[in-house]
Amino acid sequence: MSNQQHSPALAQGTNLAFPAATVLGYPRIGPNRELKRAVEAFWAGRVSAAQLEQQAAELRSRTRDHLVSLGLTEPAAVPSSFSFYDQVLDVVATVGAVPPRFAHLRAADGSLDRAAYFALARGDDEVAPLEMTKWFDSNYHYLVPEIGPETELRLVSDRIVAEYVEAREAGVVTRPVVVGPVTFLLLSKPSNDAPAGFRPLDRLPDLLPVYAELLGRLADAGAPWVQLDEPALVTDALDVPAERVRAAVTDAYRALASDLAVGAQRPAILLAAPYGDLGDNLPVVAASDVEAVALDLVKGHTPAPDVVEGLARKTLVAGVVDGHNVWRADLDARLAQVEALAALGGRVTVGTSTSLFHVPHTTAAETQLGAGLRSWLAFADEKVAEVVTLARGLVEGRDAVAGEIAAASAALADRATAAGVRVEAVRARTAGLTPSDLERGDAADRRTAQAARLGLPPLPTTTIGSFPQTTDIRVARAAHARGELSDAQYDAAMEAEIARVIALQEEIGLDVLVHGEPERNDMVQYFAELLDGFAVTRNGWVQSYGTRCTRPSILWGDVSRPAPMTVRWTRFAQSLTPRPVKGMLTGPVTIMAWSFVRDDVPLAETANQIGFALRDELADLEAAGVAIIQVDEPALRELLPLRRADQPAYLDWSVSSFRLATSGVRPGTQVHTHLCYSEFGEVIGAIDALDADVTSIEAARSRMEILDELRASGFGRGVGPGVYDIHSPRVPSVEELGELIGLAAADVDPGLLWINPDCGLKTRGYAEVTPALTNLVAATRAARAAQVTV
Numbered sequence: 001m002s003n004q005q006h007s008p009a010l011a012q013g014t015n016l017a018f019p020a021a022t023v024l025g026y027p028r029i030g031p032n033r034e035l036k037r038a039v040e041a042f043w044a045g046r047v048s049a050a051q052l053e054q055q056a057a058e059l060r061s062r063t064r065d066h067l068v069s070l071g072l073t074e075p076a077a078v079p080s081s082f083s084f085y086d087q088v089l090d091v092v093a094t095v096g097a098v099p100p101r102f103a104h105l106r107a108a109d110g111s112l113d114r115a116a117y118f119a120l121a122r123g124d125d126e127v128a129p130l131e132m133t134k135w136f137d138s139n140y141h142y143l144v145p146e147i148g149p150e151t152e153l154r155l156v157s158d159r160i161v162a163e164y165v166e167a168r169e170a171g172v173v174t175r176p177v178v179v180g181p182v183t184f185l186l187l188s189k190p191s192n193d194a195p196a197g198f199r200p201l202d203r204l205p206d207l208l209p210v211y212a213e214l215l216g217r218l219a220d221a222g223a224p225w226v227q228l229d230e231p232a233l234v235t236d237a238l239d240v241p242a243e244r245v246r247a248a249v250t251d252a253y254r255a256l257a258s259d260l261a262v263g264a265q266r267p268a269i270l271l272a273a274p275y276g277d278l279g280d281n282l283p284v285v286a287a288s289d290v291e292a293v294a295l296d297l298v299k300g301h302t303p304a305p306d307v308v309e310g311l312a313r314k315t316l317v318a319g320v321v322d323g324h325n326v327w328r329a330d331l332d333a334r335l336a337q338v339e340a341l342a343a344l345g346g347r348v349t350v351g352t353s354t355s356l357f358h359v360p361h362t363t364a365a366e367t368q369l370g371a372g373l374r375s376w377l378a379f380a381d382e383k384v385a386e387v388v389t390l391a392r393g394l395v396e397g398r399d400a401v402a403g404e405i406a407a408a409s410a411a412l413a414d415r416a417t418a419a420g421v422r423v424e425a426v427r428a429r430t431a432g433l434t435p436s437d438l439e440r441g442d443a444a445d446r447r448t449a450q451a452a453r454l455g456l457p458p459l460p461t462t463t464i465g466s467f468p469q470t471t472d473i474r475v476a477r478a479a480h481a482r483g484e485l486s487d488a489q490y491d492a493a494m495e496a497e498i499a500r501v502i503a504l505q506e507e508i509g510l511d512v513l514v515h516g517e518p519e520r521n522d523m524v525q526y527f528a529e530l531l532d533g534f535a536v537t538r539n540g541w542v543q544s545y546g547t548r549c550t551r552p553s554i555l556w557g558d559v560s561r562p563a564p565m566t567v568r569w570t571r572f573a574q575s576l577t578p579r580p581v582k583g584m585l586t587g588p589v590t591i592m593a594w595s596f597v598r599d600d601v602p603l604a605e606t607a608n609q610i611g612f613a614l615r616d617e618l619a620d621l622e623a624a625g626v627a628i629i630q631v632d633e634p635a636l637r638e639l640l641p642l643r644r645a646d647q648p649a650y651l652d653w654s655v656s657s658f659r660l661a662t663s664g665v666r667p668g669t670q671v672h673t674h675l676c677y678s679e680f681g682e683v684i685g686a687i688d689a690l691d692a693d694v695t696s697i698e699a700a701r702s703r704m705e706i707l708d709e710l711r712a713s714g715f716g717r718g719v720g721p722g723v724y725d726i727h728s729p730r731v732p733s734v735e736e737l738g739e740l741i742g743l744a745a746a747d748v749d750p751g752l753l754w755i756n757p758d759c760g761l762k763t764r765g766y767a768e769v770t771p772a773l774t775n776l777v778a779a780t781r782a783a784r785a786a787q788v789t790v
């Protein structure tokens with residue numbers, strides 16, 4: 001039986017009709033980071049596996065009930081999008097795609113228990129974890145599956161089914177959300193044993209039966225709908241040819257939709273395409289037999305009438321409420337948009353552009369923001385309400401929601417004219433920008449001046465900036481925020497920490513020191529708190545990876561710097577040591593990438609505003625005698641547009657903003673930058689164009705792969721490829737570090753090579769950091785000695 005017989009019934013709105021309102025996913029960390037606390041307690045051995053499961057089940061239960069109370073009352077309207085750590089890792093654990101180095105952790109039936117699941121994410125003393133990288137153009141990181149010809153693929157976990165049953169038994173018919181098969185394989189990397197030319201996508205024929213079996217189990221359990229997320233279809237920047245991707249989509253959804261009977265062998269399928277426009281993949285999706293397609297109509301285009309006709313047998317879930325930013329929706333305009341789509345005759349329902357896990361739970365707790373700003377915002381719960389309102393407007397007519405529309409329009413009008421949103425002095429400065437503001441002069445002359453000033457040994461050692469954020473530091477900051485610690489007491493505590501970190505680095509024998517960043521809650525939020533134009537939240541936590549969260553700042557107005565932000569700490573640190581201390585700043589692109597950005601001015605304008613503020617900070621640091629200043633841009637790759645055609649313009653403004661920030665200093669002042677958490681191969685040209693004197697870059701986990709690409713590009717600047725993977729609790733041995741230094745020295749002119757860890761040390765403890773840095777210095781000294789004797 002083919003689903004062809006069933007689809008018309010769907011379109012006529014049988015019991016399988018897609019709900020009028022939904023969201024593609026909801027935050028899973030919990031309104032008070034309950035999941036973070038539970039999982040970290042499990043890791044620390046303070047709660048058992050059974051207790052962890054119990055706490056997670058309670059969180060899921062509260063989340064479901066909450067979403068129903070917010071108006072997602074129809075069957076399948078509530079997404080079942082829980083994860084203990086990561087949605088891509090969940091597929092690995094479901095289809096049993098466990099790399100051989102973890103084989104000993106599997107149960108006899110191939111499944112992973114909770115501890116083994118976390119071991120894939122975090123590694124342990126013996127085994128390196130899966131690699132972690134950016135999820136599309138977001139600050140969320142997923143775990144990269146490793147797939148080879150040998151990878152076993154079979155259904156080994158029924159967690160997805162069990163969570164559906166759990167919800168149904170509690171009275172809520174949910175819609176399970178699973179990363180789709182094409183995206184799963186496109187995001188995977190070839191396993192270590194895979195032969196040259198192998199692509200994970202080659203395994204699609206073996207993966208599809210596993211998905212089919214999973215869908216069958218969901219059907220058996222009575223699930224009316226399943227959501228398969230296929231965000232990889234909105235990008236054309238993968239290294240797989242577009243035709244290959246389109247063929248994969250056709251094959252996958254023939255196997256999962258056309259070849260399986262809806263209702264009997266599978267639930268109805270919602271294929272979701274968040275983060276952009278399906279472009280040339282839309283006709284392929286339209287031609288498939290899935291019952292519903294969710295389009296991102298915030299980043300993507302509203303489909304043309306003929307395309308909507310092509311979708312005629314399907315429900316179009318119009319993603320008109322932005323899941324990836326916090327601005328309150330223009331309900332008037334968004335309702336008009338869905339009305340226009342519905343007028344074309346197909347079945348249209350209302351959804352979000354992406355999952356809501358990119359935004360915090362609710363604005364309700366953020367009373368410190370001020371009524372004005374708060375009224376401009378919508379976090380996850382407020383977005384659920386928007387979706388429900390729009391759906392009601394579509395079904396019952398505009399008048400039914402006139403009050404909500406008027407309130408949204410009034411908030412938008414208030415925002416457009418509020419003080420601080422547009423500041424003429426800031427605009428005048430960016431308007432006066434000239435090309436000479438972006439030029440530092442000849443790099444070789446700078447190198448000579450800096451060498452004379454700094455007098456560093458060959459292979460200078462340094463760290464990336466942060467030292468462990470100890471409980472003492474966080475407790476002091478929390479006490480300061482509650483008013484229990486005075487400013488003077490808090491400052492004294494931070495100075496004591498800086499003094500400790502400086503002494504430790506001297507003892508270990510590092511060449512270029514850092515102050516350790518104890519005073520920073522976060523490398524972006526810290527600056528947002530000190531710059532005009534930003535607001536910060538109290539409880540606006542968003543998952544960045546695993547249990548790690550950030551409170552993205554809200555960039556709502558024109559940006560300027562009322563006062564120096566870092567000078568006193570760096571000057572204090574420098575006063576304690578004759579060795580150079582690096583000034584430490586976060587660059588414009590990263591500040592923007594890890595904040596919620598404005599939707600009312602071009603990103604390039606904001607980047608230049610931040611660039612000028614940082615330029616003033618660099619000038620102040622230089623005037624205070626600081627000889628080396630690092631401007632971190634770990635997010636440079638993150639904002640790279642998912643469509644190649646949009647990339648040059650992005651690279652132009654992002655690189656310019658960094659140069660604006662850094663090109664005001666003298667030739668003898670050494671500018672460093674730092675990049676991590678991404679594959680930087682495709683933006684090497686932009687990294688070179690930053691014109692930094694020294695670039696430190698994550699490299700240890702991929703065993704210096706990036707260096708081949710740097711060498712091929714003729715990169716002739718100072719470079720510090722990370723030799724110590726700070727994401728793992730393992731302490732690297734002198735031998736291992738020596739080996740990586742050897743690999744690096746083979747690829748980089750020894751006169752340009754720096755030795756440093758992959759990234760900052762803030763998430764680690766001193767028990768690991770002290771021996772690791774000691775080993776790093778020992779390995780460097782051995783390498784120096786070897787070079788001298790060669």
Ligand SMILES: Nc1nc2c(c(=O)[nH]1)N[C@@H](CNc1ccc(C(=O)N[C@@H](CCC(=O)N[C@@H](CCC(=O)N[C@@H](CCC(=O)O)C(=O)O)C(=O)O)C(=O)O)cc1)CN2
Nearest residue numbers: 139474475477478521522523524544547548549550594763
């Ligand atoms: N914004 C941002 N994005 C980033 C990174 C980053 O550093 N910042 N790094 C990359 C990887 N992502 C990361 C994201 C978060 C963390 C991280 O360590 N987050 C901490 C919170 C950091 C923080 O904001 N700390 C605050 C608040 C800490 C806190 O939770 N305080 C307690 C009270 C104090 C206590 O008892 O500990 C509370 O509020 O409940 C502070 O130090 O002041 C966490 O989840 O645990 C690390 C890496 C990429 N994206």
Ligand SMILES: [Zn+2]
Nearest residue numbers: 634676759760
């Ligand atoms: Zn980093």
